[in-house]
Amino acid sequence: MTKYESLALKLTEQIERNLQNGISKLPTEAELCSRYQVSRQTVRAALTLLSRQGIIVSRQGSGSYATGLSPDSLRNTIPILITSSQEYIYPHLIADIRSALSGQGYALSVYPTGNDTSKEREHLLKFLDAPPRGMIVEGCKSTLPNPNTDLYERLRASGTFILFLHNSYNGLEDNVCIKDDNYYGGCLLAEYLTALGHTRIAALFKMDDMQGPERYHGVSARLRDLGCILADRHTGWYLSSDLDALEKKQDTRFITNFIQNQLKGCSAVICHDDEIAYWMIKELSYASIHVPQELSVVCFGNSYLNDLSGVRITSLTHASGEMADALAECISQKLRGLSVVSQDIPWQLVHRESAAAFNPTL
Numbered sequence: 001m002t003k004y005e006s007l008a009l010k011l012t013e014q015i016e017r018n019l020q021n022g023i024s025k026l027p028t029e030a031e032l033c034s035r036y037q038v039s040r041q042t043v044r045a046a047l048t049l050l051s052r053q054g055i056i057v058s059r060q061g062s063g064s065y066a067t068g069l070s071p072d073s074l075r076n077t078i079p080i081l082i083t084s085s086q087e088y089i090y091p092h093l094i095a096d097i098r099s100a101l102s103g104q105g106y107a108l109s110v111y112p113t114g115n116d117t118s119k120e121r122e123h124l125l126k127f128l129d130a131p132p133r134g135m136i137v138e139g140c141k142s143t144l145p146n147p148n149t150d151l152y153e154r155l156r157a158s159g160t161f162i163l164f165l166h167n168s169y170n171g172l173e174d175n176v177c178i179k180d181d182n183y184y185g186g187c188l189l190a191e192y193l194t195a196l197g198h199t200r201i202a203a204l205f206k207m208d209d210m211q212g213p214e215r216y217h218g219v220s221a222r223l224r225d226l227g228c229i230l231a232d233r234h235t236g237w238y239l240s241s242d243l244d245a246l247e248k249k250q251d252t253r254f255i256t257n258f259i260q261n262q263l264k265g266c267s268a269v270i271c272h273d274d275e276i277a278y279w280m281i282k283e284l285s286y287a288s289i290h291v292p293q294e295l296s297v298v299c300f301g302n303s304y305l306n307d308l309s310g311v312r313i314t315s316l317t318h319a320s321g322e323m324a325d326a327l328a329e330c331i332s333q334k335l336r337g338l339s340v341v342s343q344d345i346p347w348q349l350v351h352r353e354s355a356a357a358f359n360p361t362l
Helices: 003-020 029-036 040-052 090-103 117-129 149-157 182-195 211-225 240-249 253-261 274-286 322-335
Strands: 056-059 063-066 077-082 107-112 134-138 161-165 176-180 201-206 235-238 268-271 296-300 314-317 343-345 348-350
Touching (some): 003 040, 003 063, 029 040, 040 063, 077 090, 077 117, 117 149, 134 322, 176 182, 176 322, 182 201, 182 211, 182 268, 182 296, 182 348, 235 253, 240 274, 253 274, 268 274, 322 343
Parallel strands (some): 176 343, 201 235
Antiparallel strands (some): 314 348
C-alpha cells in the first residue's frame, strides 16, 4: 500500500468517527500534513482518491467535506421497514424513495412487516448483527406501546440513525419523523365540507396507527371552531385486522356497519384514506345511497383508486415525490454529519366529483 493510500484509509476511518459527532468538514491540507507527518503531495493524492471514491467533495474556497457515503457499497444500503410492499399505495412510494435515495448515492432494501410487531422484531434482530448506518421505519400499530423499543435503542447505541416514516413510537426519545401534516389535513377537509354547506358530517378513521387520531383531531377541532360538531355517534374507528380482512378477503363488514349505524342523518363523510373511500362508495351504491347527490365523500390520500372509483374521489394529496425527497434528503444530511429535524408534509386538496354542495331538499 502506498503512503497516500494508507493516509486515505486513515482519513476514511476518521471521517466516519467525525460524522458520528456531527463533523463533516475535513481539516485543511496544512493541518493534515502536520497531523499525519506527510507531504502536501501525499495529502492531495489521498484527497483525490477519496473524492474519486465519493467519500468527500471539495468546495472551491471552502475546503473538503464528507459526502456521508462509505467506500463499502453495502454500507450505503438503507433498509426500510414498511407495512407492506404489496398493497395499493406502497409500490409507488417505495419506487419514489428508491429513486430519491439513488440520487443521493444510496440503495434501498425493503423489509415488509405486515404491521406486525413480531415480524418487525425479526428484522431488527438481524440488523443487530451488522447495524446499518441509517434506516427508515414505518411503525407498526403506532398508537400502541411498541415492544421493540429495546432493539431500536440498541441500534441507536451502535450508531444507526433511525428515520421514522408516517409515524413514530412514543417509547423512544428524540425521534426524527417525516410524516403527513394530518392535523392540517383534517382542518382542510372540515373547511371544505362546511364551505359546501355540510354541517352534519361523519368520519371513519383507523384507530391503531397514529395517523387516525391525528386526522380525527384536525377534523374535530376545525369543525368545532366553525360551529359544527363531529359527534361520537357519527365517528367510526377500525383496526389493522379490519383492513387486513378487507384487502385479503374483500370483507367490508366494518364499512357496512358504519353506514348502517353512524351515517344516519349526515350529508358528508370523511374517510381515513382513499382505499376506505373507494370501498365506502361501493357499499353506498349497494345501499342505494347516491354520491354526491345524497352523500359527499372525501378522504386523505391520492392513489390510482381515486380515479378507479365509480365516482372520482375528492381527496388530499402531496406534491409528486415530496415525501420521498424529504426522506432521502433527511437521511443523507444525517449521514453527512448535519443536524436534522422532523417534518410534516403539507396536504393539498384535489376536488373531484364525490363532493357537492349540500342540498337541504333531499
